[in-house]
Amino acid sequence: MDGAVQTVYPRKNWSSMVLYNCGHPKNKVITPEVVSTQTGAFLHRFQWLEDEEIGSIPFVWNFLEGHNRVGEGDAATFPKAIHYTRGGPWFEAWKHCEFADLWLKEKDECVKEAKK
Template sequence: MTITNGSTDNKPFRIFVGYDPREDLAYQVCRHSITKRSSIPVEITPIIQSDLRAKGLYHRERNNLESTEFSFTRFLTPHLSDYQGWAMFVDCDFLYLADIKELVDLIDDKYAIMCVQHDYTPKEATKMDGAVQTVYPRKNWSSMVLYNCGHDKNRLLTPEVVNTQSGAFLHRFQWLEDEEIGSVPFVWNFLEGHNKVVEGESSTVPKAVHYTRGGPWFEAWKDCEFADLWLSEMEEYNKEKKKKEGN
């Protein structure tokens, strides 16, 4: 694994996961799914809004369109990485089904960020536990992003900018030129209920399922597509947790 711009081969790959107290279990299962399958060292950190507020890094008032506590805090990833090396941000409602090394191997230093460039318009008016489903250009692009934290353009993502800039500026990556945004295959941010597996085409099989409408940890979404995979992962996580607590 060769990651430049301030990181070395010996350092774990940094992964920041959006955290919301209502979805603690989703975070734990997402974390478990990454670490269990990873063949490279990873360092996984939850982005917890209350912690960022306590440190003075985040003071933005929450508005009604923010469905999670990490709607904006995600953009602090380069700052939390000291603007060095590569790091990933991912929503907590992901289930990883492949080795994260495969994703890291796609990293190209010529880009400021890399992500799945979805063309996605949700059909539902609500998601999760009744949160408003918003529609905007580049929707879901920011739900899993590889950040080239040492890139000059990403130094613009200061806490002040993250606290004051519009949702459009941040979620549409308006601090970047289009050619500075690299593309990742959609299977790394496979939108449950939107993307489809094509029989006989291995390139369409998800490597990371994104339960963007709501996952099985919400009663309303307990029967969603790929719910069985998430529930199986949750059972495994719970067993390992009990074993550790018993020791």
């Protein structure tokens, strides 16, 4: 991507797709002030929660390009939301990454719609 060093930390890819249970008492700490003042580590690692308080979603809703795989002939494994973990097709070096065609098609449709 941009040459930045990647840091390994717990729960790293969990924060790439998040659904918050706003009714959970521990999530009440996530206020605009906390989001504006806490470290990225605090937020990306969900440090206000214990592991057992964090649910899961099917991997197809947080499909990590370059990591997850579509099973041959298995439509249930096709991504519904893609996280371009290594860099996406908006970067020259990644314009041919897996699922780039889907992203580029969406971009073209958005640009066309914006011009109307």
